Amino acid sequence: MDIQNLLKEELYSIIPDNIKNLEAEWMGIVHGLGVLKKRNDQFHLLFTHQDIALIKKIITVQKKVQGGSPGHQILALDRRGLNRGKFYQVDFELGREWEKLQVDLKYSIGNLHEGGFHFLRGLFEAGGYFGEPHKSYQLEIRLASEEICDRVLEFLREQNLDFKKRFYRNKFILYSKNIGTIASFVHSVGATRTYLMLEKLVAEKATFNELTRWVNCETANLERTVAYSIRLREKLQRIDLETLPPKLLEIALLRMRHPLASLKELGKLCKPPISKGEAYRRLRTIEKLVESKSLHIK
Template sequence: MSFSSEIKKEITLVELDPAQARAQLCAILLDRASLNMNQRGWYLSFQTENAAIAKHVFSLFKVTYAIEPKLSVIRKMNLKKNNIYQIQVHDSATHILEDLTIMRESGLSPVPSYRLIRSEKNARAFLQGIFLASGSINNPKTPNYHLEMSCSSLELAACIEKLMNRFYFPAKRIGRKNLQVVYMKTGDKIADFLRLLGTSNALFEFEDTRIQRDFYNQITRLDNCEVANEMKSIKAGQEQLIWIDTIESEQKTGMLSEKVRRVMEIRKKYPEASVNELCERIQAEYGENITKSGMKHRISKIRELANLLIREKEQSILRKQKKEAVEGSAGSE
C-alpha cells in the first residue's frame, strides 16, 4: 500500500458529525463525481480504485441521507490492476445535490457555499474529502516532499487554495493538462497538513522518516566536509614536502631559523597532518606552544625560501643555456 493510500484509509476512520459528513461528501462529489441521466432521471456516479474510500462514500450516503446506494465492482482485464468500485445514487440525486449546495437555482455550482465550509471543522472535513478524491503525498523516503490535490475546475482549485491559505498553508496552483493542481513542497507544512487531516499514524510515519533522513543527510554533509578537509590537508602536506626537499637539496636549511626547521622536521614525520595537528606535534616533541596562525607563518617562510631557490635555479639554467647558445654560434663562425 502506498503512503497516500495509508493516509486515505486513516481519513476514512476519522469520526464526523453530520455537518462534517456533508462537507466531506460535498468535496468528494465536486471533485470526482458525475451527474448523469437515464430513463429513470438524474443519477450520481462516483468511481474509485480504493476499496476503503468506496466503503466510506457508501457509508456517507447511507448514514447522511438514509438511502441505499448501488455499489458495483468492475474488474479490470489488465494484470496487476485494481478493481474499480462504482457507486450510483438514483432516487435522491437532486435532493442530495441541493442539500450540499451543489445544485442551486442558477444551476450546478463548481464550489461549495460559504455556509457549508464557514466553520473550521467543516473546512477541515472539506479538505479531507478533496484529499480522499484526488490527493497524494509522495513517500517521505523520496528526495523531495510533495503534496498535491487535483480537480478539473478552475473555480474549485481556487477554492481549495483559499482554504489551504486559511489554515496558513503556502499552497500554490498550477495547470497540468486538463487538470488544476493545488500543491505544497515544504516538509514541515505537509506534516501540519497531515495533522489537520487527523491522520496521526501517517503524521508519525512522515515525521519519523523525515527526521531520520535529515539526520542522515547532516551526517553525510559532515562526512563530506571531513573528507574534503582531509584531502586538503594531504594536498597541502605534499606541496610542503616538495618545498622542504627543494631547500634541503640546495643545502639552504641554514637560512631558516631553528623554529622553522622544527616545522620542517615535523612535517616530514607527519606528511598528512593538518595545521592544528602540526601545532600539537610541535608542543609534544619540543614543548613549544604555537598557534595556528604562527604555524602558517612558519610554513610561509618555508614556501618563500623554496620559491626563491626555484627561481634562482631556473635563472641559472637560462643563463647557462644562453651562454651555450652564444658559444655554439661563435664556434660555427
C-alpha cells in the same frame, strides 16, 4: 508500511461523529470524485476508483449522511489504455435526492469555514496524491472545476497553508512542495499517525543531510591538507634543512615525518606546542624562503 499507504489507511478509517462534519466530508468526496448521470429518467451518482477501501468508505459515509437510501450497486471494471487496470464503481440511484444534492454542493463551496478541513479530507481522499517523502516532498489535490479549485485555494491560504495552482491534463491541481505546509495539511485533515511519522522522517532526513555535509566537508579538508602537504614536502626535499633556524627546522621535520597531520596537530607536536596559525606561518615562511631562493638548494 510506507507513509503513503499509512495516510490512505488512516484517512479511510476516519468517520466523524458530528453529522455536519460528516456531511462536509461527503461533499468533498462528491466534488472530487462524483459523476452525476441520467439513465432511464433517473439520476445516478457514480464513484469510480482503483482502491476498493475508498469505495467502501464512500458507501459507509453515504449511508450515515442520507440514512441508507438510495440503493446502490458495485461493479468491477477492467480498463485499458493509459489508465489501465482494475477499477471499482459504486452506483447510487438518487431519485428525488439529486435536487437536494445540487443545493448541498453549491452551499458546501460557499461555506468552507463550516467543516472546511473535513471537506478537504474528502477532496483529498477522492483526488489526492502524496509523493514518496524519501525522494521529494509533494502533495497534490486534483480537481475538475476551476471554481472549486480557486475557492479551496483561498481557504487554504487563509489557514496559512502555502499551496499553488496549476492546470495539467484537463485537471486543476493544488499542490505544495513545502514540507511544513504538507505536514500541517496532513495534521489538519486528521491523519495524526501519518503526521508523526512524517515529522520523524523529516528529522531523520535532516540529520542524514547534515551528516553528509559534515563528511563532505571533512573529506574536502583532508584532500586540501594532503595536497598542501605533498607540495610542501617536495619543496622541503629541495633544500638543506640544516640551514633553517631552529623553529623552522622543527616544523619542517615534523611535516616530513607526519605528512597527513593537520596544522593543528603539527602545532601540538612542537616543543613547546604552538597554535594552528603559528604552524601555518612557520611553514609559509619556509615556502617563501624556497621561492625567493634565499636557502641553499640541493
